[in-house]
Amino acid sequence: MSDLLERLRGRGWRMTAQRRVVAEVLDGEHVHLTADEVHARAVAKLPEISRATVYNTLGELVSLGEVLEVSTDKRAKRYDPNAHRPHHHLVCARCGAIRDVRPIGNPLADLPDSERFGFTVSDVEMTYRGLCPDCASA
Amino acid sequence: MSDLLERLRGRGWRMTAQRRVVAEVLDGEHVHLTADEVHARAVAKLPEISRATVYNTLGELVSLGEVLEVSTDKRAKRYDPNAHRPHHHLVCARCGAIRDVRPIGNPLADLPDSERFGFTVSDVEMTYRGLCPDCASA
């Protein structure tokens, strides 16, 4: 994730301890934390960081395109650092576990003109649902 | 939607003025109201109906499978009465307009085993995004 920090610095981001910590927390594959979870982990590294700063920083990362907002359950938004590799999500209906997945094919092409209602369609977001191995065997 | 009321009565639902009004409000194609919108329209027909009852009734309709919960924007949940005709959604990124759409193909089959992480996948939910004709021309 240090390349992320480099990219951000290059874009004129002022580098602060708080931003560094948020970026560190949001590292890895299959990471989908809520803002509160990010805050909790950030506090462990930098006790005085505030909720407002976590929200601000997440919002900035999202609008810079470095982090994706996903809302797979209907509760809090989750933040996905895997923004540079397009993907969809597979969610366990029981425990909420989330994996990043890459289906084959091009779902955009599967929407016929007759189903576009004159819209200019530019993007599609897919959420697969099912049971994870643990919940399926329980 | 009177067939809905019949079905519900058949399932042992006690029929009240409030439930009838909520069911009436949720009638039609391409209807995707928030709970508050449902409440506002219900109040127009039955001034003393409470927010709690609207939430209760919507929740029951969802768990009976008569109404779908969709969260296309990241704000309030929306309720979609078009539950018996499987479909996905096309959302205007600017104004939030929503249409029901039916893509061709079977997206479930497009998730290879190697991308299933041992999950039992049973369902997929797709949200197309773009600009509606009005917003595209503005």
Place this chain on the structure above:
DNA sequence: TCCTATATTGGACTTAGTCCAAGTCAAGCA
């Protein structure tokens, strides 16, 4: 008509997130 399990009500509460004025500090410049 009466009875009672079921439904409704309104208000308090919770959760997720936003906003803001005041204080702090990173980083460019001398």
Place this chain on the structure above:
DNA sequence: TGCTTGACTTGGACTAAGTCCAATATAGGA
């Protein structure tokens, strides 16, 4: 290195969406 300043952070108040609950009302069967 030590200023300066505008960008960043803070905490607390605020909002929106939704849940919960104890008290009250009522649908529908006997």
